[in-house]
Amino acid sequence: MEKEYTHGELTVFWKQALCQHSGNCVRGLPTVFNVKARPWINAQRDSAEKVIEQINKCPSGALSYHMKSEQKNTRSTGGATIKIMSHGPFRVTGDFTLTDEDGNPLEKMEKVALCRCGGSSNKPFCDGTHKTNGFRGDA
Numbered sequence: 013m014e015k016e017y018t019h020g021e022l023t024v025f026w027k028q029a030l031c032q033h034s035g036n037c038v039r040g041l042p043t044v045f046n047v048k049a050r051p052w053i054n055a056q057r058d059s060a061e062k063v064i065e066q067i068n069k070c071p072s073g074a075l076s077y078h079m080k081s082e083q084k085n086t087r088s089t090g091g092a093t094i095k096i097m098s099h100g101p102f103r104v105t106g107d108f109t110l111t112d113e114d115g116n117p118l119e120k121m122e123k124v125a126l127c128r129c130g131g132s133s134n135k136p137f138c139d140g141t142h143k144t145n146g147f148r149g150d151a
């Protein structure tokens with residue numbers, strides 16, 4: 013399920029199912045991303061530029077945004093890159109489609125973290141469990 017939070021020109025989208033609970037957003041911009049507040053994302057507490065900058069640092073693709081005056085942000089230029097995170101997930105970025113084993117498209121994405129440790133409760137996505145289940149796997 014995707015939630016959206018709009019303030020003025022900027023709409024922030026959050027897909028809970030993709031969140032790997034890295035904490036990057038709450039550490040990087042705690043005025044805007046605050047899990048103790050409701051709503052937990054409040055884009056009006058800082059400039060749109062700073063909010064967008066922070067969204068672009070989300071490692072899982074759970075966060076994205078849309079500016080009314082722009083087309084939906086597309087940072088992909090074709091092709092996908094798969095990065096093996098040390099003791100963590102496969103991070104896929106670029107222009108790709110995730111499919112099931114029969115090739116049926118699950119979702120069109122630009123960024124996703126896929127579980128490599130086998131412990132995620134939300135497979136195929138990483139949910140951050142690798143940080144607590146002792147998974148070791150060098151990049």
Ligand code: SF4
Nearest residue numbers: 031032034035037070
């Ligand atoms: S994965 Fe993205 S949305 Fe989830 S905690 Fe990390 S930065 Fe925030």
Ligand code: FES
Nearest residue numbers: 127128129138141
């Ligand atoms: S790699 Fe993150 S939960 Fe498995």
